[in-house]
Amino acid sequence: MNILVVDDEPELLEVLKLGLSLEGFSVFETDSAAFAIRLLSIENIDVIISDIRMPIMNGIEFGRLIRTLDFKMPIIYHSAEYNGEDVYKLDLVEIGNCTFVSKPCVVSNLSKILIRYKKNY
Numbered sequence: 001m002n003i004l005v006v007d008d009e010p011e012l013l014e015v016l017k018l019g020l021s022l023e024g025f026s027v028f029e030t031d032s033a034a035f036a037i038r039l040l041s042i043e044n045i046d047v048i049i050s051d052i053r054m055p056i057m058n059g060i061e062f063g064r065l066i067r068t069l070d071f072k073m074p075i076i077y078h079s080a081e082y083n084g085e086d087v088y089k090l091d092l093v094e095i096g097n098c099t100f101v102s103k104p105c106v107v108s109n110l111s112k113i114l115i116r117y118k119k120n121y
Helices: 010-022 033-042 059-068 107-120
Strands: 002-006 026-030 047-051 075-079 098-102
Touching: 002 010, 002 033, 010 026, 010 107, 026 033, 033 047, 033 059, 047 059, 047 107, 059 075, 075 107, 098 107
Parallel strands: 002 026, 002 047, 047 075, 075 098
Antiparallel strands: none
């Protein structure tokens, strides 16, 4: 299963790449939503894990854009700014096929979500 991680925090990118790789996933990572769009056009990505707050193009704008480009893979959003109680403010339903986890993300929890997606798609 190919995972694309998009986050502007280099340390978190490294932790997620290492942790998810050890769980058996192939991981592509970038610190830029714009470069993520380029990766989507050349790699077979199954699931995206994206930060919400990023410079230039945030994760919500990124999600909306890739849906207009007809990419339908699930998106797992993560953020330290939002939690389960106020994530409704993000209007993720509009983007579709996405879920939310709070930072810091526990790799084993992300792995469980990814395995669930793998079974359903």
